[in-house]
Amino acid sequence: MVSNTMRLADQISEAILEGDFPPGTRLDESGLAARFGLSRTPIREALAEVCARGLAERRPYRGVEVVSPDPDVLLDRFEALAEIEALCASLAAGRAQMADLLALEDLVHRMEDAGPDEYRQMNFDLHDRICRMARNAELARVADDLRLRLAAVRRAQLGHADRRQRSMREHRALVAAICDRDAVRAASLMRAHLRAGAQEVLSMARETAQPASSATS
Amino acid sequence: MVSNTMRLADQISEAILEGDFPPGTRLDESGLAARFGLSRTPIREALAEVCARGLAERRPYRGVEVVSPDPDVLLDRFEALAEIEALCASLAAGRAQMADLLALEDLVHRMEDAGPDEYRQMNFDLHDRICRMARNAELARVADDLRLRLAAVRRAQLGHADRRQRSMREHRALVAAICDRDAVRAASLMRAHLRAGAQEVLSMARETAQPASSATS
DNA sequence: TTTCCTTGGATTGCATACAGCCACATTATA
DNA sequence: TATAATGTGGCTGTATGCAATCCAAGGAAA
Structure with missing residues (x-):
C-alpha cells in the first residue's frame, strides 16, 4: 500500500x-x-x-x-502552527468525545515520568491527538505538515529539564480547558504554549548560529 | 527558474x-x-x-x-479554508499597511462591473491578497494549497448572478471591517462568507451527483 | 452454473545510456 | 595582478529497454 x-x-x-x-x-x-x-x-x-x-x-x-532555515520563514511557520493548533484546540473543546478526553488525560498523566525519547514521542502524540480531536482531517493534515517543516529545528530543543517542567504545566492546563469544554481558554493556552516553545527554539537557534554577524542582506 | x-x-x-x-x-x-x-x-x-x-x-x-471528491473530505476542506482565511482576515486587520487597504478597496470597487472571467480572477485575487496581508507567508501558502485542492469543485460554482450579488455584499462588509481594523468582525465575516460559498458549492455538487443513493457505507 | 486457477496483455517500476547544462579551473589579455 | 574568455568534468534531464506486477479473460473442476 x-x-x-x-x-x-x-x-x-x-x-x-x-x-x-x-x-x-x-x-x-x-x-x-x-x-x-x-x-x-x-x-x-x-x-x-x-x-x-x-x-x-x-x-x-x-x-x-x-533547505537552510531562514529565520523569517521559521517565525512565520511557528506562528502559523500556533494559530492552527489553537484553532484545533478550540474546535476540540467543542467536539471531542468522552473517550478522547479520557485518553488525553491518561496521556498527560503518563508523560510525567517518561524518558526523554518517550516524552518527545508522547509530546508529539499529544498535539497530534488534539488536532485530530477537532474532527477535521484537513486541519490535522496542515498541522502535521507544518510540524514536519519545523522538525529539523525542533530536534535541537530536546533535553532542557526546566523547559519540560514548564511545558508539562502548560499541557495540564490545556487539557483541563479542553475537558472543561472551554474553547476560548483552550485556544489561548495552546497559542501561548506553542509561542513559548517557539521562543525557546528560536533563541537557541540564534545563539548556536553565527554569534556576531554583520551581513548586509 | x-x-x-x-x-x-x-x-x-x-x-x-x-x-x-x-x-x-x-x-x-x-x-x-x-x-x-x-x-x-x-x-x-x-x-x-x-x-x-x-x-x-x-x-x-x-x-x-x-481523485474523486469525497463529500466528507470536501466538508473538512471547506471548513479548514474558512477558518484559516478567517484567521488571516483577523491578522490582516491588525497588520495591513495603508497601501494594502487602498488596493483592497480599489479591487472591490473594480469587481462591481467585471465580466464573469474577470470576476472569478478578481475574487481569487481578493482572497489571496487578504491572506498575504496577514504578513505570514506560511498561512498564505496553506490557504493557497487548500484553495487548489478545492478548485475542481469550485469551478462548477461560477455564474449564478444572485450568488454574486450576495458575495459582493459580503466582500464589501469584509473589506470595511479590515479597513476599520476590526479583527473579530473581519474574522467573523470571512468565516460566514466562505461558509456560504461552501454551502452553495456542496448543494450544487449534491444535486448534480447521484440524486438518490442508498449506499450503506 | 459457479468457483478457482491459469495465462495473456498491458502498465508500472527500475536500470542504463545519452544529451544538455552548469560550475570550476585553466589560460590569455589588459 | 586582475579580469575575461574558454575548455573540461560532472551533474542533471530525458529517452529507451527490461523486469515485476496487476487485471481481465478463458478454461477446468466441483
Whole structure:
C-alpha cells in the first residue's frame, strides 16, 4: 500500500532531520544511488517527494539542496502552527468525545515520568491527538505538515529539564480547558504554549548560529 | 527558474481542473507521453507533482488516478479554508499597511462591473491578497494549497448572478471591517462568507451527483 | 452454473545510456 | 595582478529497454 518511493523519501527525510545532511548540503543523485544500492531513477523520485515535503529544494540543473532555515520563514511557520493548533484546540473543546478526553488525560498523566525519547514521542502524540480531536482531517493534515517543516529545528530543543517542567504545566492546563469544554481558554493556552516553545527554539537557534554577524542582506 | 516538470504539472493540473480528466480517470504515462510528445520519464515526474498537489493519487503498480471528491473530505476542506482565511482576515486587520487597504478597496470597487472571467480572477485575487496581508507567508501558502485542492469543485460554482450579488455584499462588509481594523468582525465575516460559498458549492455538487443513493457505507 | 486457477496483455517500476547544462579551473589579455 | 574568455568534468534531464506486477479473460473442476 505504501510505495517504495515513499519509504525511500522517509529514509532521506529522516537522515536530513537527524542532521546527517546539514542545511545547504547538495543531495546528488549518484551518491545517494550508491548509498542505497539503487539506480538514479528511484532516488530521483524520492528526492522529488522530499522537496514536496519542504525539506529540500530543487534548482533546475543544479540539483537538490537541503533547505537552510531562514529565520523569517521559521517565525512565520511557528506562528502559523500556533494559530492552527489553537484553532484545533478550540474546535476540540467543542467536539471531542468522552473517550478522547479520557485518553488525553491518561496521556498527560503518563508523560510525567517518561524518558526523554518517550516524552518527545508522547509530546508529539499529544498535539497530534488534539488536532485530530477537532474532527477535521484537513486541519490535522496542515498541522502535521507544518510540524514536519519545523522538525529539523525542533530536534535541537530536546533535553532542557526546566523547559519540560514548564511545558508539562502548560499541557495540564490545556487539557483541563479542553475537558472543561472551554474553547476560548483552550485556544489561548495552546497559542501561548506553542509561542513559548517557539521562543525557546528560536533563541537557541540564534545563539548556536553565527554569534556576531554583520551581513548586509 | 521554473522547471520543465512544474510546467508539465501545471498543464496536467489545469486539464484536471478544467474537467478534461474527470475524477476516477486513470492517467496512464504512455498516453500522456504521446499527447505531450515526450517520453514517459518527465511525464512520470510531473504526475508525482500532481499527486503531491492532491489532485491525483498514485497506487503502486496501478497507476495514478484523478481523485474523486469525497463529500466528507470536501466538508473538512471547506471548513479548514474558512477558518484559516478567517484567521488571516483577523491578522490582516491588525497588520495591513495603508497601501494594502487602498488596493483592497480599489479591487472591490473594480469587481462591481467585471465580466464573469474577470470576476472569478478578481475574487481569487481578493482572497489571496487578504491572506498575504496577514504578513505570514506560511498561512498564505496553506490557504493557497487548500484553495487548489478545492478548485475542481469550485469551478462548477461560477455564474449564478444572485450568488454574486450576495458575495459582493459580503466582500464589501469584509473589506470595511479590515479597513476599520476590526479583527473579530473581519474574522467573523470571512468565516460566514466562505461558509456560504461552501454551502452553495456542496448543494450544487449534491444535486448534480447521484440524486438518490442508498449506499450503506 | 459457479468457483478457482491459469495465462495473456498491458502498465508500472527500475536500470542504463545519452544529451544538455552548469560550475570550476585553466589560460590569455589588459 | 586582475579580469575575461574558454575548455573540461560532472551533474542533471530525458529517452529507451527490461523486469515485476496487476487485471481481465478463458478454461477446468466441483
